[in-house]
Amino acid sequence: xxxVAQAVGVTKSTVxxxxxxxxxxxxxxxxxxxxxxxxxxxxxxxxETGSIEAASISEGAVTxxxxxxxxxxxxxxxxxLKDDEVYYTTDVQQINDGDVIIVSVKKAVHVRFAYLAAxxxxxxxxxxxxxxxxxxxxxxxxxxxxxxYTGLRILGKATRLVRNL
Numbered sequence: 001x002x003x004v005a006q007a008v009g010v011t012k013s014t015v016x017x018x019x020x021x022x023x024x025x026x027x028x029x030x031x032x033x034x035x036x037x038x039x040x041x042x043x044x045x046x047x048e049t050g051s052i053e054a055a056s057i058s059e060g061a062v063t064x065x066x067x068x069x070x071x072x073x074x075x076x077x078x079x080x081l082k083d084d085e086v087y088y089t090t091d092v093q094q095i096n097d098g099d100v101i102i103v104s105v106k107k108a109v110h111v112r113f114a115y116l117a118a119x120x121x122x123x124x125x126x127x128x129x130x131x132x133x134x135x136x137x138x139x140x141x142x143x144x145x146x147x148x149y150t151g152l153r154i155l156g157k158a159t160r161l162v163r164n165l
Contacts (some may be wrong), residue, residue: 007037038067038090066159069102069109076111076126083164086111088156095121100158105133105151111158121149 005015008030017023026034071084080086080100088102095101101114103123112123112133120136138148 004034004037008033067156068162069111071111074127075130076113079113079126080111080161081163085162085164086158087160087162088158090156092154092157095154095157102155102158104153104155109155121152123152 002012005012008015010030014023018026066087066089068085068087071080071082071086074082086100086102092101095114095116097115099114101112101123103110103112110123112125115122115124115132117134120134122132122134124132135149135152138150
């Protein structure tokens with residue numbers, strides 16, 4: 001967290017307040033620096049209201065490419081529970097069936113199981129009561145790396161899970 005704070009030009013206390021949603025309005029210059037530090041596009045940090053998504057900042061990040069998101073619902077239950085922390089890497093070379101990925105859909109960030117389809121990707125919930133969501137390939141072709149999907153942006157792939165009991 002200290003490295004993020006220094007790179008953005010704020011205190012650790014400010015970063016912690018962003019992380020916990022205490023400060024919800026962040027200047028554009030700070031958002032741009034934070035996006036650069038986290039190696040994310042600025043749009044990944046902006047919600048509809050213009051505030052930063054605090055889940056993208058982690059005190060427990062192990063490497064510069066590892067971020068953490070705290071799950072705030074039970075859509076992945078019983079595999080991933082509310083308040084679990086999912087650590088993920090933004091350096092995704094390939095997605096395989098069953099991988100846990102972090103995605104952005106309509107400006108909201110979600111944790112889902114990924115299953116590749118012939119011309120798209122299916123995102124499965126841990127909860128069997130919800131039907132999988134399907135997103136078609138943007139250009140209709142799949143390559144060996146992470147493909148582009150219509151209406152979906154892959155932010156990263158899970159590296160570990162921390163269960164907060």
